[in-house]
Amino acid sequence: MRNTTNKKAIKLSKSVVDMKEVNAVRHVMLEVGYFGMGGEVKAFESELKKFLRTKGEVACVNTGTSALHLAVAAVTKPGDEVLVQSLTYLSDFQAIRAAGAVPVACEIDPKNVTIDLKDAERKLTRKTKAIIPVHYAGDPGDLTKIYTFARKHRLRVIEDAAHAFGTVHKGKLVGSFGDIVCFSFDPIKNITSGDGGAVVTADKRVLRYVRDARLLGVMGDSEKRYKGERSWEFDVVRQGYRYHMTNISAAIGRTQLKKFGKFKKKRQSLSKRYYRLLANANGIVLFKTDYRSVVPHIYPIRVLGGLRDALREHLAKQGIETGIHYYPSHLLSYFRKRGVAFPVTEQIYSELLSLPLHPDVTKDEQDRVIRAITTFFQWNKKRPR
Numbered sequence: 317m318r319n320t321t322n323k324k325a326i327k328l329s330k331s332v333v334d335m336k337e338v339n340a341v342r343h344v345m346l347e348v349g350y351f352g353m354g355g356e357v358k359a360f361e362s363e364l365k366k367f368l369r370t371k372g373e374v375a376c377v378n379t380g381t382s383a384l385h386l387a388v389a390a391v392t393k394p395g396d397e398v399l400v401q402s403l404t405y406l407s408d409f410q411a412i413r414a415a416g417a418v419p420v421a422c423e424i425d426p427k428n429v430t431i432d433l434k435d436a437e438r439k440l441t442r443k444t445k446a447i448i449p450v451h452y453a454g455d456p457g458d459l460t461k462i463y464t465f466a467r468k469h470r471l472r473v474i475e476d477a478a479h480a481f482g483t484v485h486k487g488k489l490v491g492s493f494g495d496i497v498c499f500s501f502d503p504i505k506n507i508t509s510g511d512g513g514a515v516v517t518a519d520k521r522v523l524r525y526v527r528d529a530r531l532l533g534v535m536g537d538s539e540k541r542y543k544g545e546r547s548w549e550f551d552v553v554r555q556g557y558r559y560h561m562t563n564i565s566a567a568i569g570r571t572q573l574k575k576f577g578k579f580k581k582k583r584q585s586l587s588k589r590y591y592r593l594l595a596n597a598n599g600i601v602l603f604k605t606d607y608r609s610v611v612p613h614i615y616p617i618r619v620l621g622g623l624r625d626a627l628r629e630h631l632a633k634q635g636i637e638t639g640i641h642y643y644p645s646h647l648l649s650y651f652r653k654r655g656v657a658f659p660v661t662e663q664i665y666s667e668l669l670s671l672p673l674h675p676d677v678t679k680d681e682q683d684r685v686i687r688a689i690t691t692f693f694q695w696n697k698k699r700p701r
């Protein structure tokens with residue numbers, strides 16, 4: 317699908333950085349002199365803890381996927397089952413498998429694309445040990461219900477908050493409460509560290525596990541690295557990984573964290589404006605998200621009448637990039653199970669289309685997106701409603 321206009325392409329998402337990030341990396345390279353895990357990572361973790369106002373601790377890793385993998389590995393044994401919605405980024409399913417556990421795909425609530433707890437309840441077995449609620453597009457849905465469900469069935473909760481950095485749930489920041497919360501700082505997230513992630517938890521055993529496992533399982537190595545030292549003689553009691561965050565990433569993350577207020581304002585105002593200007597458009601349905609508390613990572617809409625792909629192509633020709641978040645994991649060969657139906661997930665998946673959303677989208681660009689959508693439905697004879 318090619319831009320057939322002479323207008324500048326509008327990107328779906330983007331890393332938004334300036335000389336501040338460049339200077340932070342320069343400082344690590346030329347002055348700190350050690351690119352790997354050290355004081356910058358410790359400082360980023362402390363600043364995240366302060367920002368989140370959490371009583372727990374923060375352990376930074378190299379990706380959000382690693383954060384999820386270590387979180388699942390910390391609370392499950394091989395063969396244990398983990399409930400998760402099928403319509404999510406592939407990371408959740410791969411992270412569960414990587415830990416030796418079994419992902420149990422669940423339906424979604426079409427209102428906000430969060431896990432359908434009725435379906436999750438039907439899928440409980442003796443082996444179910446955890447649930448991963450995914451804060452789709454930044455919206456955690458009703459976390460109180462998730463935690464009540466988890467308490468009732470004695471499950472650990474691993475929040476996939478990759479989309480929800482900065483979101484407030486019932487007056488509290490996501491990550492300031494809860495069991496285990498995983499963030500992603502990949503290149504296009506609400507804040508980026510280049511690539512990176514974090515596990516936030518008040519569970520000391522989980523924290524100890526993550527801190528050691530991210531450095532090949534070397535016991536206590538995190539604390540050495542924080543001081544610019546390393547372990548020469550040590551013990552290892554379980555499988556570990558090279559999942560630590562680097563000083564270079566942490567320097568980018570620290571700079572982005574200072575800009576978060578500005579990013580948040582822009583993401584929220586763009587999303588409110590999409591809602592206001594598209595609310596009466598033909599052929600689409602919008603999610604009713606409260607952008608006073610949610611900091612949106614993406615702006616998905618539902619396109620009715622089987623026209624999603626046609627609209628996507630129409631926008632691409634106008635130089636407007638869109639996305640489809642996400643291809644359901646239960647349809648992938650590696651995770652497919654016979655005889656399990658997901659009608660809601662498959663219907664919603666066939667309608668989802670994400671519009672450009674990042675802090676550099678201008679008002680003119682957003683107007684172009686909105687105009688292109690409304691003209692598509694004016695021209696299209698197959699009007700769905």
Ligand SMILES: Cc1ncc(COP(=O)(O)O)c(C=O)c1O
Pocket residue numbers: 379380381382404405407408450476478479500501502512513
């Ligand atoms: C819902 C969700 N979970 C997990 C991840 C994984 O994060 P990362 O890309 O940092 O590995 C992502 C990243 O896009 C995501 O969107």
